[in-house]
Amino acid sequence: xxxxxDRLFQAFTMVVALSVSIILAFILFQLIKDGIGSINLNFFVxxxxxxxxxxxGFKQAIVGSLIIDSIAMIIIIxxxxxxxxxxxxxxxxLLSKILKESMSLLQGTPTIVCGICVYYMVVRSMGHFSxxxxxxxxxxxGIPYMVLASEQIFKMTPSLxxxxxxxxxxxxxxxxxxxxxxxxxxxxxxxxxxxLARIAGETAPLLFTAFGNSFLELNPGRPMAAMPLQIFIYAxxxxxxxHRLAWAGALVLIIFVTVLSIILGRYRRLGx
Amino acid sequence: xxxxxxxxxxxxxxxxxxxxxxxxxxxVVAVFLILLPVLIFIILFINSLPAISKLGFSVFTxxxxxxxxxxFGVIAPLFVTIIVGVVSTVLxxxxxxxxxxxxxxxxxxxxSSFFSTVIDALASIPSVVxxxxxxxxxxxxxxxxxxxxxxxxxxxxxxxxxxxxxxxxTTILILTLMLVPIQTVLIKELITLVPRNLLEAGFSLGTxxxxxxxxxxxxxxxxxxVAVVFLSLARGMEETMATAMLIGNRPLFxxxxxxxxxxxxxxxxNEFSEAFSKTYLSVLFELGLILFALVFxxxxxxxxxxxxxxxxxx
Numbered sequence: 001x002x003x004x005x006d007r008l009f010q011a012f013t014m015v016v017a018l019s020v021s022i023i024l025a026f027i028l029f030q031l032i033k034d035g036i037g038s039i040n041l042n043f044f045v046x047x048x049x050x051x052x053x054x055x056x057g058f059k060q061a062i063v064g065s066l067i068i069d070s071i072a073m074i075i076i077i078x079x080x081x082x083x084x085x086x087x088x089x090x091x092x093x094l095l096s097k098i099l100k101e102s103m104s105l106l107q108g109t110p111t112i113v114c115g116i117c118v119y120y121m122v123v124r125s126m127g128h129f130s131x132x133x134x135x136x137x138x139x140x141x142g143i144p145y146m147v148l149a150s151e152q153i154f155k156m157t158p159s160l161x162x163x164x165x166x167x168x169x170x171x172x173x174x175x176x177x178x179x180x181x182x183x184x185x186x187x188x189x190x191x192x193x194x195x196l197a198r199i200a201g202e203t204a205p206l207l208f209t210a211f212g213n214s215f216l217e218l219n220p221g222r223p224m225a226a227m228p229l230q231i232f233i234y235a236x237x238x239x240x241x242x243h244r245l246a247w248a249g250a251l252v253l254i255i256f257v258t259v260l261s262i263i264l265g266r267y268r269r270l271g272x
Numbered sequence: 273x274x275x276x277x278x279x280x281x282x283x284x285x286x287x288x289x290x291x292x293x294x295x296x297x298x299x300v301v302a303v304f305l306i307l308l309p310v311l312i313f314i315i316l317f318i319n320s321l322p323a324i325s326k327l328g329f330s331v332f333t334x335x336x337x338x339x340x341x342x343x344f345g346v347i348a349p350l351f352v353t354i355i356v357g358v359v360s361t362v363l364x365x366x367x368x369x370x371x372x373x374x375x376x377x378x379x380x381x382x383x384s385s386f387f388s389t390v391i392d393a394l395a396s397i398p399s400v401v402x403x404x405x406x407x408x409x410x411x412x413x414x415x416x417x418x419x420x421x422x423x424x425x426x427x428x429x430x431x432x433x434x435x436x437x438x439x440x441x442t443t444i445l446i447l448t449l450m451l452v453p454i455q456t457v458l459i460k461e462l463i464t465l466v467p468r469n470l471l472e473a474g475f476s477l478g479t480x481x482x483x484x485x486x487x488x489x490x491x492x493x494x495x496x497x498v499a500v501v502f503l504s505l506a507r508g509m510e511e512t513m514a515t516a517m518l519i520g521n522r523p524l525f526x527x528x529x530x531x532x533x534x535x536x537x538x539x540x541x542n543e544f545s546e547a548f549s550k551t552y553l554s555v556l557f558e559l560g561l562i563l564f565a566l567v568f569x570x571x572x573x574x575x576x577x578x579x580x581x582x583x584x585x586x
Contacts, residue, residue: 002480002482002483003480005480005482006480006481006482006483009481009482009485010374010378010481010482012370013370013371013373013374013378014374014378014379016367016370016371016374017370017371017374017375017379017387017390020367020371020390020391020394020452021387021390023449024390024393024394026409027397027402027405030405030408030409031401031405034408079301079304079305082297082298082301082302083301083302083305085298086298086299086301086302087302089298090298095299095302095303095306096302098306099302099305099306102305102306102308102309102310103305104571104575105309105568105571106308106309106312108506108510108567108568108571109309109312109510109564109567110509110510110512110537110560110563110564110567111510111512112510112512112537112540112541112560112563113312113316113510113560113563113564114312116316116540116544116556116557116560117311117312117315117316117560119544120315120319120557121315140308140312143305143308147305172295173294173295176294197396200398201396201397201398201399201400201401202398203398203399203400203512203513204512204513204537204541207541207544207545208544208545228398228400228513231400231401231404232400232403232513232517235400235403235404235407235517236407236517243408246404247404250400250401250404250405253398253401254397254398254401257396257397257398258393258396258397261392261393261395261396262389262392262393262396265389265392
């Protein structure tokens with residue numbers, strides 16, 4: 001009887017795990033089924049077209065996402081590596097404790113709140129929506145993860161190396177540049193890519209900052225389209241044509257995000 | 273010799289200057305990063321001042337969302353936000369606890385890593401994509417499910433209403449799916465906190481895994497699960513895109529669990545760019561402030577509990 005209960009319980013947990021996998025398989029299958037048909041050359045080389053022309057693509061959104069995300073990543077990496085270094089160099093000081101708390105507070109901040117704050121700060125003062133404002137909003141979302149993760153990465157530097165460097169008479173700055181940063185090069189790259197995967201799918205911070213655009217826009221000072229934003233706009237539209245494009249965009253986005261985060265699965269837990 | 277000494281000196285001074293400069297940079301960045309959440313709070317507060325001074329506490333007492341005549345009642349969206357968070361958290365726990373147990377006790381090797389990958393993949397799906405999927409593949413079938421629920425449990429007041437494709441239930445189901453991976457990972461983490469020797473002592477008594485789970489693991493991680501509840505509550509309440517796409521955006525009190533309504537996030541997402549008056553915009557910032565405070569409180573609760581746990585067991 002006891003063994004039977006155990007077996008039943010095992011079967012129950014397995015069924016639950018399996019059913020979640022089946023739901024995931026469902027999502028992926030339907031994404032591929034509905035998305036693959038619309039992924040062709042036009043999807044990548046054409047910008048949005050009015051309904052009825054039965055063509056059009058995601059070019060402006062792909063380019064916009066690339067620009068917005070790379071500016072955001074530049075901001076995130078430069079600030080977070082310095083922040084992580086501060087946490088590593090001055091551990092257990094009051095400032096670093098406060099910094100850690102404020103990062104976890106920022107991590108918990110709803111992304112849409114980041115969006116409306118950047119709207120007030122940047123969009124209001126510039127007078128119009130811009131891709132640059134979108135980058136800042138995304139940076140606000142990405143910074144806390146990257147700061148906490150990079151601190152954990154710096155912690156992995158073997159203390160033997162650091163002590164050897166100090167014993168050679170190197171200054172703190174040089175130890176940081178020659179030992180700690182050099183040692184952390186690849187893990188830092190990995191968590192940067194993970195942060196990129198995390199912010200690439202964020203839509204809410206872009207709603208009132210980058211705003212979206214139907215035309216190709218290369219100037220980050222102007223309103224810009226972005227992949228998740230374009231998917232959202234097309235998904236809530238009433239036209240079948242746009243729905244197809246939304247599926248195709250979602251497929252491309254998810255391939256990018258999921259592949260990145262599965263490849264780098266080893267580093268995934270850092271910074272959470 | 274003099275030259276050499278000078279060389280060393282100058283080199284030192286450069287080095288010193290360099291060092292302090294970099295040090296200064298680190299400190300400036302640290303202070304800047306610390307100020308970010310403070311800045312967010314200040315911006316939200318400044319912008320919601322007009323609404324607070326004009327409407328005062330009436331936003332918490334009126335139950336009416338009518339921007340044209342400057343009537344804004346936040347009880348309904350606030351209530352719905354909390355309901356959506358709570359229900360999807362509870363449903364999520366029912367799914368994620370068995371999965372976490374399965375991953376840590378009933379599977380190993382390739383099977384375990386396969387299901388871990390599944391959980392990771394589910395966690396990495398952007399919410400806008402999940403929303404898109406739900407619009408086309410969940411919402412059309414929700415009506416049928418709701419009719420069944422209504423027929424079976426219609427005597428319970430909140431379960432008796434007109435089925436509609438977009439509404440509370442759809443949102444809750446999708447949010448559950450989003451919370452499952454987060455909760456699974458956290459619960460798995462909690463299970464590793466259970467002392468190894470306790471487990472081994474249990475197994476050496478000849479108990480089955482089921483008995484270990486019910487008598488040892490679950491009581492042991494009970495407090496931790498409360499923290500998980502708070503954490504995923506925060507995640508559920510702040511979720512924007514899927515909610516905005518699925519909840520129907522009708523800022524009224526829901527008649528039943530099927531009816532379209534609105535949360536704090538969905539109102540901000542849907543109405544922010546259409547706010548026509550100063551008070552309207554300011555009220556939306558106030559919603560942001562309320563949301564910020566709500567998520568802050570739940571996150572702090574979770575942090576406190578987790579910290580207590582770690583202090584006890586580590």
